[in-house]
């Protein structure tokens with residue numbers, strides 16, 4: 561009958577969608593070192609899916625400084641070799657674990673796939689055609705964003721948003737962002753201004769990035785090459801340091817009762833560390849969908865999957881504006 565025919569067709573389509581190879585070609589390393597020496601594209605098994613996980617066909621990934629800090633052994637690690645790097649991805653759910661109920665096969669998702677990039681890094685990251693991730697760390701991809709735009713976001717925008725929330729950013733507050741043009745800084749500006757409604761946002765950056773930083777929502781841009789912000793009269797409720805210059809300078813321009821958060825310090829008093837959270841991404845999704853917050857991909861920052869070495873070389877200059885993404889995968 562037509563009904564059983566339709567049912568059979570539907571089953572066939574859903575099985576086709578779930579067809580996953582046993583092996584895939586992933587970027588990985590067996591020892592710490594420079595990308596050119598240790599990072600290789602090799603065939604390995606597609607990760608197994610634990611009950612609380614889904615398997616994602618990665619369509620795009622992003623790289624972050626923590627990827628090279630981990631690869632060079634700079635940050636403390638508890639992950640065995642080989643390591644497939646990459647924390648950020650956007651892609652399509654192709655398999656669902658027995659206890660994972662949040663998504664179905666075919667859903668388009670994005671997220672940071674490790675609970676914490678340093679304390680709890682996954683062995684099998686996102687620079688691979690497939691990656692397994694707990695469904696609680698993933699959110700539905702904002703519909704108006706491409707896979708590469710979505711992949712550029714999670715780690716950086718979570719770091720920005722969670723740090724601002726921790727610092728008590730809300731309407732009326734004034735914020736100084738040290739390093740406004742980086743992967744994290746571009747989102748600190750946007751989230752402070754457009755989501756948490758800060759009254760005034762100042763960012764440091766190079767002079768040629770001034771117009772760009774203002775387009776994100778910065779009210780003032782200080783060229784850190786020529787101006788020492790501590791010599792200006794302004795005082796801030798929140799200093800968000802993405803550069804890791806240490807608290808000495810920042811504290812000089814903090815209002816009484818203000819807060820300094822730093823993401824690139826080892827000093828536990830000021831350190832803020834990102835945590836995977838689908839709730840935060842879901843809170844941000846409407847702002848991403850309506851364009852209030854934009855995914856910022858460096859104009860030279862899109863690399864093919866075969867160009868991961870060049871992508872790291874570029875990110876490791878420390879000069880990228882916004883994010884470096886790998887697509888398509």
Ligand code: NDP
Nearest residue numbers: 625719739741742743744766823824832833834878879880
């Ligand atoms: P990026 O590589 O994207 O930062 C590059 C940007 O930093 C460039 O646009 C550059 O602009 C700007 N920059 C560099 N030096 C200065 C300076 N002295 N003053 C102002 N701007 C400067 O890095 P991310 O934003 O992704 O990360 C920043 C740091 O935070 C890294 O050390 C990273 O490891 C850390 N981090 C920590 C996290 C945590 O959970 N603790 C999470 C995420 C990141 P220009 O070209 O104008 O110099």
